[in-house]
Amino acid sequence: MxxxxxxxxxxxxxxxxxxxxxxxxxxxxxxxxxxxxxxxxxxxxxxxxxxxxxxxxxxxxxxxxxxxxxxxxxxxxxxxxxxxxxxxxxxxxxxxxxxxxxxxxxxxxxxxxxxxxxxxxxxxxxxxxxxxxxxxxxxxxxxxxxxxxxxxxxxxxxxxxxxxxxxxxxxxxxxxxxxxxxxxxxxxxxxxxxxxxxxxTVPDAVKARYLAAAVGDVTVTTAVDGLPHRMLRTDLVDSLEGAGRTASLVRALRRAAGLRRVSGLSWSRMMRDGLAMRHGRDLTWSQVLLAANAPMLLKASMVDGRTDLGVMAAGQVAGVIxxxxxxxxxxxxxxxxxxATLHALPAPGAPAPEAPPSGAPTL
Incomplete structure (x- = not known):
């Protein structure tokens, strides 16, 4: 095609x-x-x-x-x-x-x-x-x-x-x-x-969580990094949404340190990236700091298989796969x-298919 x-x-x-x-x-x-x-x-x-x-x-x-x-x-x-x-x-x-x-x-x-x-x-x-x-x-x-x-x-x-x-x-x-x-x-x-x-390469146990999800299990939250983020609804997401500001900032600092080790970025480079992220967006400094949560929370699930410690980004189609x-x-x-779908589409101007007889089963 x-x-x-x-x-x-x-x-x-x-x-x-x-x-x-x-x-x-x-x-x-x-x-x-x-x-x-x-x-x-x-x-x-x-x-x-x-x-x-x-x-x-x-x-x-x-x-x-x-x-x-x-x-x-x-x-x-x-x-x-x-x-x-x-x-x-x-x-x-x-x-x-x-x-x-x-x-x-x-x-x-x-x-x-x-x-x-x-x-x-x-x-x-x-x-x-x-x-x-x-x-x-x-x-x-x-x-x-x-x-x-x-x-x-x-x-x-x-x-x-x-x-x-x-x-x-x-x-x-x-x-x-x-x-x-x-x-x-x-x-x-x-x-x-x-x-x-x-x-x-996502761990099998994590894939199983996705396959078990219904459409209603996919939610949008701002608790991870201050921006709308679509993911599977889990106990961790619930706890993040219920956490106070102090607990959220402490968690963000811890995971920012983890991201620095994995990515090789210096603290000064991360701060410059944070300034770039804040530019043009209505984000508080707390939300910019919380943005450091996202990569490490995703890594916990997508790499380490710890769905209890990580988040699972997901489109709504997760509920039908x-x-x-x-x-x-x-x-x-x-x-x-x-x-097959294109072939089955009626040609423009083609007559509509006949309706089945009254009482006949339909597919």
């Missing part, structure tokens, strides 16, 4: 595996790429040295294009961009709008720039700066999210920009891909669905269902 997005990035299918922290490592990214979709490596919790190693590991596992997700507001974003350029990475993905200068540097090196956005005005801004495509996440999506549903946000962005738009938030099968295409998107991006594959296919099986299934 060829779209403007597949032509832009050089993949066979209009499907993106998102850059999930602690989840989208070399194994998952290369498995996605080998399946014909675009895998995106999550780098925010890696040191620059580890990022280079991870990129080279993906390249040793696949010859297909893949991308790397970067934090645009990180103090060392420029250094990480240079690693992508030097290592020949095809796509740079950003969770926040990159600067005009970063976009220009990447494009000059032939790297495709695909920021993620949550509002039409953000899409208009980054495309005016030269972004080659955008990933648009509606409120159904996991992790940091907004309030506008994909079905409302997606067509707004499609109508506003002249670059390929990839839809995210609420997608897990071929029917969703067809729906996104009907809205004008050039593909879909999925996070939770790829997290719940056999190629994902029931199995753990490989990435190859998942992509094949999505594409087969998409083609």
């Amino acid at each position: 060829e779209t403007s997005f597949t032509r832009l990035v050089g993949v066979r299918y209009p499907i993106v595996q998102t850059g999930m922290g602690w989840v989208a490592g070399p194994r998952l990214v290369s498995a996605t790429a080998n399946a014909g979709a675009l895998g995106i490596l999550a780098s925010a919790t890696m040191t620059p040295g580890r990022l280079r190693e991870a990129v080279r590991e993906v390249k040793s596992r696949t010859d297909a294009p893949f991308g790397v997700n970067l934090r645009a507001d990180a103090g060392d974003a420029g250094d990480r961009v240079r690693i992508l350029v030097e290592e020949g990475v095809r796509v740079a993905s950003f969770a926040l709008a990159p600067s005009r200068e970063l976009i220009a540097e990447l494009k000059a090196a032939g790297v495709v720039v695909v920021p993620s956005v949550g509002a039409r005005r953000h899409a208009e801004k980054v495309t005016a700066w030269g972004a080659d495509a955008v990933i648009v996440q509606g409120g159904e999506g996991g992790g940091h999210t907004g309030e506008v549903a994909t079905s409302v946000l997606l067509p707004q962005v499609v109508d506003a920009v002249g670059v390929p738009v990839v839809a995210a938030g609420g997608f897990h099968d071929g029917r969703g891909l067809v729906a996104a295409l009907a809205y004008g998107a050039a593909g879909v991006a999925m996070g939770t669905r790829f997290l719940l594959t056999s190629d994902s 029931e199995d753990l296919p490989s990435c190859a099986e998942l992509v094949e299934r999505v594409m087969a269902q998409a083609h």
Whole structure:
């Protein structure tokens, strides 16, 4: 299935595996790429040295294009961009709008720039700066999210920009891909669905918690870092929401120290990143400090398997996912269902199917 997005990035299918922290490592990214979709490596919790190693590991596992997700507001974003350029990475993905200068540097090196956005005005801004495509996440999506549903946000962005738009938030099968295409998107991006594959390195016990969740078990909370964060409802989430300010700040300081050890960042660099995070947002200094909770709370679950100590970011689709296919099986299934759905759609002007006789069973 060829779209403007597949032509832009050089993949066979209009499907993106998102850059999930602690989840989208070399194994998952290369498995996605080998399946014909675009895998995106999550780098925010890696040191620059580890990022280079991870990129080279993906390249040793696949010859297909893949991308790397970067934090645009990180103090060392420029250094990480240079690693992508030097290592020949095809796509740079950003969770926040990159600067005009970063976009220009990447494009000059032939790297495709695909920021993620949550509002039409953000899409208009980054495309005016030269972004080659955008990933648009509606409120159904996991992790940091907004309030506008994909079905409302997606067509707004499609109508506003002249670059390929990839839809995210609420997608897990071929029917969703067809729906996104009907809205004008050039593909879909999925996070939770790829997290719940056999190629994902997330511990089996954590995957079991996701598979057992119903749609009502996925909630949005600001208790983790002061920003709306969609995740599974757990006892820990309840306790975070009920904790007082002092206890929350002590916990945040402890986990900020843990993040510093894992990421290799200095305290001064973390403070600069905190200033960048606060810029343009209505966050108190307490909320900026609490933001250090998120990476370590995610690591506790996604890496260490401690669902009692960590949080589990999740899109609402977690409540309807029931199995753990490989990435190859998942992509094949999505594409087969998409083609079957398109084939089953009535042709324009075709007569409506006859109603069954009265009393006859319906399917």
